[in-house]
Amino acid sequence: MPSNDVLPGKTLSIPQWRLDLNEQLPGVIFQLHRTPDGHLHFPYLAGSGAGLDGLDRRDLAHNAQPALDRLAEPDHPRLMAIIERSARSDTPIATTFRLRLTDKRMRWIAVRAQPRRVESGTLWVGLMIDITEQMIEEDRLRRLSDTDDLTGLANRRKLMTRLEEEISLSNRHGLPLSLMMLDLDHFKSINDTWGHLQGDQVLRELANLCQGILREEDLMARLGGEEFAVLLPLTPESHSYQLAERLRERISAHNFGVGQGHITVSIGITAHRVGDSREILMQRVDERLYAAKHGGRNRVMAGA
Numbered sequence: 001m002p003s004n005d006v007l008p009g010k011t012l013s014i015p016q017w018r019l020d021l022n023e024q025l026p027g028v029i030f031q032l033h034r035t036p037d038g039h040l041h042f043p044y045l046a047g048s049g050a051g052l053d054g055l056d057r058r059d060l061a062h063n064a065q066p067a068l069d070r071l072a073e074p075d076h077p078r079l080m081a082i083i084e085r086s087a088r089s090d091t092p093i094a095t096t097f098r099l100r101l102t103d104k105r106m107r108w109i110a111v112r113a114q115p116r117r118v119e120s121g122t123l124w125v126g127l128m129i130d131i132t133e134q135m136i137e138e139d140r141l142r143r144l145s146d147t148d149d150l151t152g153l154a155n156r157r158k159l160m161t162r163l164e165e166e167i168s169l170s171n172r173h174g175l176p177l178s179l180m181m182l183d184l185d186h187f188k189s190i191n192d193t194w195g196h197l198q199g200d201q202v203l204r205e206l207a208n209l210c211q212g213i214l215r216e217e218d219l220m221a222r223l224g225g226e227e228f229a230v231l232l233p234l235t236p237e238s239h240s241y242q243l244a245e246r247l248r249e250r251i252s253a254h255n256f257g258v259g260q261g262h263i264t265v266s267i268g269i270t271a272h273r274v275g276d277s278r279e280i281l282m283q284r285v286d287e288r289l290y291a292a293k294h295g296g297r298n299r300v301m302a303g304a
């Protein structure tokens, strides 16, 4: 049976019209060969884009390294592991990775490749296409679905996802984690007196003010209406109490344009205890907020 492999030492006669067609592809078709000692090279490469432009294909025919050197840092070991696993278990490669081009631009590439054992090692036949535009669009949509329209803060959905992740870290490594819930006091009267649009402006400004005080790794979310939550990783309750007091004071002293001192907040805080679920934590912090409201508002209530 004639071989379709373009391995070193073998020649393959491909009609010129097919070579021309392959070169015009908006992606790359390839053969990747791995010798038993792990050396990788591309015996066949055709097409354009896929982050390989500017590389000498004659070099790549002998050594895949110049292409692998373009892999973004975290993707390099991951892709190597995927190639090894595919070679060992004869399973296809289906993944995405990032390549850094010479001008420092990053491109997202999708690869699909089918391995086959050959005398000289493993040979994959596959294709790579540039999916950067789709990834940017996906990222935009993801961010939209995680964002509160009015304030630009994270929304409840995003908070709940992060809370789940942080709780799992906290349970596994015993790291401190605090949660804060913050609600504007008598906000109905602000709306009634100044109008809904001005009320919206107060919510936006409150979000800005708090974000200026919080750390990068803290996550502030708008839960809905005039209720907010702040997730504080690596923060024990004593620290989050001080922070909550600072937020409360700064908010009550801030001029929101609706009469000095008219905007105050009640805040509940609680710390995560090993074994607490997301729902338990949310319920407990809600109870603390309720206690702050009933204790007279413009105050912080803590308690694990």
Ligand SMILES: Nc1nc2c(ncn2[C@@H]2O[C@H](COP(=O)(O)OP(=O)(O)OP(=O)(O)O)[C@@H](O)[C@H]2O)c(=O)[nH]1
Residues within 6 Å of the ligand: 150, 183, 184, 185, 186, 187, 188, 189, 191, 195, 196, 197, 198, 199, 200, 203, 224, 225, 226, 293, 297
């Ligand atoms: N401007 C504006 N107002 C909102 C928004 N969402 C909810 N509100 C208003 O927030 C007010 C909440 O009123 P209540 O639940 O009675 O609470 P409150 O007046 O803040 O009183 P306490 O929380 O008990 O201190 C209502 O007037 C809602 O219309 C929003 O997106 N924009």
